[in-house]
Amino acid sequence: MGKIVEIEGVNKIYGSNKVVRDLNLTVDEGEFLTLLGSSGCGKTTTLRMIAGFEEPTTGTIKVEGEKVEDKEPFERNVNTVFQSYALFPHMTIFNNIAYGLRMKKVPKDEIKERVLKMMELVQLGGFEKRYPSQLSGGQRQRVAIARALINKPKVLLLDEPLGALDLKLRKQMQLELKRLQKKLNITFIYVTHDQEEALTMSDRIAVMHDGVIDQLATPSEIYEHPKTRFVATFIGETNIYDGCITRIKDGVATITLENGEVSVKCPEDFKLLEYATISVRPEKMKFSKEKVDGFGLVAQVKDYVYVGSVLKCIVILPNGNELRIERLAGQELPEIGSKCYPYWNVEDAVLIHNESHYIFEALNSIQLA
Amino acid sequence: MAGKSKHEFRANTLPAIITVGPVALIMLLLVAAPLMYVGVMSFCSIDEYYNVTHDLTLGNYVRLANTDYLKIYVQSLLIAFITTILCILIGYPFSYIIARSKSRFKRIFYMLVIIPFWTNSLIRIYGWRSFLGTNGWLNSSLVSLGIVSEPIDFLYKNGTTILGMVYCLIPFMILPLYTAIEKLDGTLLEASADLGAKPVSTFFTVILPLTSSGIFSGSLMVFIPCLGYFFVADILGGGNSDVIGNLIERQFQSGNNWPLGAALSIILIIVTLVLVKAYQKLGGDMDALGV
Numbered sequence: 001m002g003k004i005v006e007i008e009g010v011n012k013i014y015g016s017n018k019v020v021r022d023l024n025l026t027v028d029e030g031e032f033l034t035l036l037g038s039s040g041c042g043k044t045t046t047l048r049m050i051a052g053f054e055e056p057t058t059g060t061i062k063v064e065g066e067k068v069e070d071k072e073p074f075e076r077n078v079n080t081v082f083q084s085y086a087l088f089p090h091m092t093i094f095n096n097i098a099y100g101l102r103m104k105k106v107p108k109d110e111i112k113e114r115v116l117k118m119m120e121l122v123q124l125g126g127f128e129k130r131y132p133s134q135l136s137g138g139q140r141q142r143v144a145i146a147r148a149l150i151n152k153p154k155v156l157l158l159d160e161p162l163g164a165l166d167l168k169l170r171k172q173m174q175l176e177l178k179r180l181q182k183k184l185n186i187t188f189i190y191v192t193h194d195q196e197e198a199l200t201m202s203d204r205i206a207v208m209h210d211g212v213i214d215q216l217a218t219p220s221e222i223y224e225h226p227k228t229r230f231v232a233t234f235i236g237e238t239n240i241y242d243g244c245i246t247r248i249k250d251g252v253a254t255i256t257l258e259n260g261e262v263s264v265k266c267p268e269d270f271k272l273l274e275y276a277t278i279s280v281r282p283e284k285m286k287f288s289k290e291k292v293d294g295f296g297l298v299a300q301v302k303d304y305v306y307v308g309s310v311l312k313c314i315v316i317l318p319n320g321n322e323l324r325i326e327r328l329a330g331q332e333l334p335e336i337g338s339k340c341y342p343y344w345n346v347e348d349a350v351l352i353h354n355e356s357h358y359i360f361e362a363l364n365s366i367q368l369a
Numbered sequence: 370m371a372g373k374s375k376h377e378f379r380a381n382t383l384p385a386i387i388t389v390g391p392v393a394l395i396m397l398l399l400v401a402a403p404l405m406y407v408g409v410m411s412f413c414s415i416d417e418y419y420n421v422t423h424d425l426t427l428g429n430y431v432r433l434a435n436t437d438y439l440k441i442y443v444q445s446l447l448i449a450f451i452t453t454i455l456c457i458l459i460g461y462p463f464s465y466i467i468a469r470s471k472s473r474f475k476r477i478f479y480m481l482v483i484i485p486f487w488t489n490s491l492i493r494i495y496g497w498r499s500f501l502g503t504n505g506w507l508n509s510s511l512v513s514l515g516i517v518s519e520p521i522d523f524l525y526k527n528g529t530t531i532l533g534m535v536y537c538l539i540p541f542m543i544l545p546l547y548t549a550i551e552k553l554d555g556t557l558l559e560a561s562a563d564l565g566a567k568p569v570s571t572f573f574t575v576i577l578p579l580t581s582s583g584i585f586s587g588s589l590m591v592f593i594p595c596l597g598y599f600f601v602a603d604i605l606g607g608g609n610s611d612v613i614g615n616l617i618e619r620q621f622q623s624g625n626n627w628p629l630g631a632a633l634s635i636i637l638i639i640v641t642l643v644l645v646k647a648y649q650k651l652g653g654d655m656d657a658l659g660v
Binding site for chain 1: 554556557559560561562563564565566567570574575578579
């Protein structure tokens with residue numbers, strides 16, 4: 001697989017506001033890559049720089065190995081599906097979809113054939129003569145996708161395309177988009193703030209935070225081995241503990257928390273006495289009625305919430321922090337108000353470098369000097 | 370349901386009379402009644418002392434079908450047409466730049482169009498006359514700079530009248546255009562570029578069709594007053610480029626033939642109504658006219 005989009009050292013600065021900072025990203029041909037992050041993280045700006053609507057302040061963007069920073073949007077072989085769809089209100093659906101081909105001066109007969117075929121593909125057959133205002137949200141969405149795809153772009157950029165749809169339609173469109181992408185084998189760069197959407201559709205996810213990519217990996221890697229505290233909390237539900245590594249033995253670290261000691265499998269780049277964060281997914285958390293070796297947490301069962309397939313237990317630690325533990329419905333459970341000992345399998349917890357550790361280290365070195 | 374709406378009607382009648390009633394009365398007395406009087410007068414005749422007599426006749430209208438009058442109607446329509454075209458050509462780029470600009474001086478530029486409105490247009494037109502006159506600023510500058518040896522006759526030409534018309538009426542073009550262009554969704558322009566359209570194509574396929582409502586209403590608001598702005602044609606055209614408004618003014622003033630003037634007024638009203646109707650048929654929005 002070749003590299004289709006290469007972003008190297010791109011910065012985007014508005015006044016004193018650094019929207020995108022030193023961004024490096026390579027997208028492979030035929031890949032479904034998602035830029036995921038909360039609003040204002042720079043994901044849309046990144047997309048707009050690839051499309052050509054914004055110019056990077058510094059750095060280069062290559063599409064198919066060719067530098068495009070200085071090219072106008074109409075000169076780039078990428079197409080965009082806009083969040084608001086941006087359908088031309090004064091044109092019929094047929095003319096909307098045919099727009100790109102007309103601009104390329106494709107012969108009329110070919111345009112007709114290709115537009116009708118594309119309309120079939122996105123299940124809009126028979127809507128040629130309607131206007132955008134006569135369609136439902138989901139149908140407009142399909143028109144927007146068809147209008148972009150008909151140009152056979154090398155890369156399709158999608159800016160929160162499902163944001164305006166209701167939940168059920170969104171789920172359906174997620175699968176449909178994925179199906180289209182596989183079928184046409186076009187590279188998709190997809191922007192969303194919906195972590196579930198990202199996990200469902202993507203080959204790889206780039207989690208953006210404050211203009212920086214925190215982690216770029218496959219959905220399962222992102223979910224199971226988050227690299228930063230932000231990634232751990234942003235993707236799915238998790239329990240976070242901050243503590244200090246007080247012992248490392250046989251690849252297992254003992255971490256002293258405010259509420260007691262716990263054990264975590266320790267990757268090699270963690271050092272003794274480092275301040276670190278632990279993330280444990282609710283479904284990996286367990287609790288016992290007796291003390292478990294290596295875990296010193298004691299908690300009180302506060303509440304159970306039944307959510308269909310699973311039961312969410314909320315237990316409370318002595319310092320007031322709440323933990324979430326998921327259990328399959330029907331399992332035996334401690335009573336509300338009773339004492340329990342939360343624990344996990346050492347390999348199920350993820351150890352994350354804590355940003356404040358670097359500050360702590362820096363302060364230390366200043367003091368030593 | 371019927372009972373309820375009846376009840377509502379009764380409950381709303383009194384407030385409606387109190388609020389809308391006085392306005393309706395004023396409109397009736399000051400607009401509708403005089404208009405009817407003009408309509409009636411257009412069928413009246415005059416005696417030898419130029420007094421209006423109530424012998425009803427179609428003579429006024431027959432007189433107006435004369436070729437001399439027809440010539441002026443055509444000339445008048447032509448002046449209005451050229452004025453409208455010029456207003457579009459000047460007003461569109463101007464409105465576009467202001468409406469799409471992100472500058473914080475946007476409002477100020479917009480105000481610069483509005484402010485001259487606050488001065489009487491008669492005074493502004495006299496200003497143009499003294500600027501363009503034989504001993505006006507422009508000619509004396511040209512002569513003293515040695516660009517021309519003799520002052521140029523700028524005044525009393527069709528072109529001068531059109532210049533004055535454009536000057537007076539261009540705000541009526543800019544305001545609806547500005548509104549239409551400002552409403553234009555910027556992402557549509559991005560979408561067009563994204564789909565491979567060069568700026569010129571985007572202009573003709575997206576921008577122009579989506580702002581045509583502004584051009585329509587602006588054109589109507591320039592064209593119609595242009596037929597009646599007699600003082601511009603008087604002061605700058607000096608009788609060489611009369612519009613329908615001049616004919617009307619002359620019949621009421623020096624001609625002292627009120628019935629004939631009334632008939633001309635009725636013709637002007639009919640022309641206006643036809644144009645408004647055509648505008649509506651073309652899908653124009655009446656609210657955009659601000660009437």
